[in-house]
Amino acid sequence: MIAICYIPVIHQGYLNFIRTCEDRGVSNIFLVDLEWLRPVEEFDYLVRKNSLHALTATDIKAALKEYTNIPITILSNETLGEMVGSTDTVLMPKEDLSTFLVEKYLGGRDIQYENIFLRWNRENLGETKEPDVLAIDLPAFITTTLHQVLVEAEKSADWWRSVGAALVKDGQLIALAHNEHMPHEQLPNVFGDPRALFKKGVNINYGTAAHAELGVIAEAARKGVSPEGGELFLTDFPCPYCARLIAKAGVKKVYFLKGYAVLEGDEFLKGEGVELVQVGL
Ligand SMILES: [Zn+2]
Numbered sequence: 001m002i003a004i005c006y007i008p009v010i011h012q013g014y015l016n017f018i019r020t021c022e023d024r025g026v027s028n029i030f031l032v033d034l035e036w037l038r039p040v041e042e043f044d045y046l047v048r049k050n051s052l053h054a055l056t057a058t059d060i061k062a063a064l065k066e067y068t069n070i071p072i073t074i075l076s077n078e079t080l081g082e083m084v085g086s087t088d089t090v091l092m093p094k095e096d097l098s099t100f101l102v103e104k105y106l107g108g109r110d111i112q113y114e115n116i117f118l119r120w121n122r123e124n125l126g127e128t129k130e131p132d133v134l135a136i137d138l139p140a141f142i143t144t145t146l147h148q149v150l151v152e153a154e155k156s157a158d159w160w161r162s163v164g165a166a167l168v169k170d171g172q173l174i175a176l177a178h179n180e181h182m183p184h185e186q187l188p189n190v191f192g193d194p195r196a197l198f199k200k201g202v203n204i205n206y207g208t209a210a211h212a213e214l215g216v217i218a219e220a221a222r223k224g225v226s227p228e229g230g231e232l233f234l235t236d237f238p239c240p241y242c243a244r245l246i247a248k249a250g251v252k253k254v255y256f257l258k259g260y261a262v263l264e265g266d267e268f269l270k271g272e273g274v275e276l277v278q279v280g281l
Pocket of ligand 1: 212243
């Protein structure tokens with residue numbers, strides 16, 4: 001088995017990946033060099049290192065020698081043949097860059113993925129309560145849209161929580177969005193996530209992520225579609241800040257799958273005339 005990975009910084013998720021390489025008997029780790037990816041347009045956001053401050057593959061290779069004795073080869077045009085020519089099973093982090101490499105160079109190979117994202121699983125702490133809402137059977141359009149929202153949430157690289165949102169107006173899907181760190185999704189892996197310093201429900205506005213609700217309402221604004229009278233579909237009950245955004249935007253109904261209300265967010269929304277419907281799929 002060989003491993004192929006892009007490692008921008010040393011963090012626990014990547015070290016776990018290296019340990020998995022050891023456990024699985026990986027014979028060689030191919031390390032993706034960002035410079036090698038520079039011509040690839042879809043990875044422009046990774047290559048803009050001025051804002052990302054990622055380490056070079058050479059630095060990462062040197063650092064990883066402290067953690068593993070597995071030989072490490074920096075992937076370049078010169079070493080590509082060695083990777084492509086091998087017939088071994090390939091172990092890769094589960095991320096979009098790996099998918100790109102598989103589609104472009106590794107068709108037909110046996111690929112295994114490992115999750116490298118770090119997610120915090122804190123106990124339920126802080127001032128929260130079950131939202132006081134109505135539960136009903138749903139038309140197919142609603143369940144279909146909520147399934148789309150769940151798929152959208154999977155795209156989020158947020159350490160804390162993956163949230164998906166859809167805005168629907170007059171039965172038409174206007175926008176889909178997930179909670180997304182700005183200006184780049186990878187930034188928490190470099191600088192950390194300020195949100196992770198606090199417990200669930202505490203200081204929830206301390207973060208670099210654009211929430212999914214903000215994403216869909218902003219997208220509607222870009223498209224020139226008023227959210228007034230629209231319906232919002234969410235994986236998670238909105239935070240207090242988004243609750244105010246939803247009310248101000250004139251959204252009339254919010255469908256959500258799970259979550260908790262902070263700062264009486266449910267009472268606030270109902271008071272503003274927004275109908276709340278919790279849905280079980
Ligand atoms: Zn929010």
